[in-house]
Amino acid sequence: MNIEELIRIHDRNQFEIKLGYLINHKKKKTEYDINLYFFLPNNLGINRYNYSNSQFFEDLYGYVRLITPKSSLPDLTERIKNIINFMSLKKDTIDKHFGYINYELKITICSYRAYLRDFAKKVKNNHYSNENINNLVKEIQAFRQEIKKLPG
Numbered sequence: 513m514n515i516e517e518l519i520r521i522h523d524r525n526q527f528e529i530k531l532g533y534l535i536n537h538k539k540k541k542t543e544y545d546i547n548l549y550f551f552l553p554n555n556l557g558i559n560r561y562n563y564s565n566s567q568f569f570e571d572l573y574g575y576v577r578l579i580t581p582k583s584s585l586p587d588l589t590e591r592i593k594n595i596i597n598f599m600s601l602k603k604d605t606i607d608k609h610f611g612y613i614n615y616e617l618k619i620t621i622c623s624y625r626a627y628l629r630d631f632a633k634k635v636k637n638n639h640y641s642n643e644n645i646n647n648l649v650k651e652i653q654a655f656r657q658e659i660k661k662l663p664g
Contacts, residue, residue, distance in 0.1 A: 517529070517530065517531050517532070518530040529548070531546065532579075580619070580622045580623055580625075580626045581619070581623055582623070582626070582627075582630075583623045583627065584627075585624075585627055585648070585651035585652065585654075585655055586651060586654075588620055588623055588624050588627065588655060589651070589654050589655045589658050591616070591620050592620060592655065592658040592659060592661075592662075593658055595613065595616050595617060595620070595662075596658065596661050596662060598613070598616075599613060599662075599663065617662075624655065628652075631648060
């Protein structure tokens, strides 16, 4: 299993442990167990009498962040078209589908932002020609035209 890890100090009171796992897309469900062990020096004065297990778990935060999928701009434009078509087909029962529509819009916009960010890095490092940049501008315009078709 390929695991990427990072430990980073945020401030005097917080640190972050970041674990990245590759998932098996063939499996319907993937589970991970993480065992953490903290070894604290005695001179910190932290022990089971002044910091209980329940206090520790109340202070512990767990966040799950999924990596934004990579997509081409034409694929994202097509995804927006599909969302708009779905919304027009389901307009009578749109409230029932709010969660799905909201998720699809969020993931599409996040993918769009990631695409632009990655493209900007490549432009900055001179990895793209003027023709590539002109094509990107056309693709952005097509994407924005579809976004403008969203109701509301």
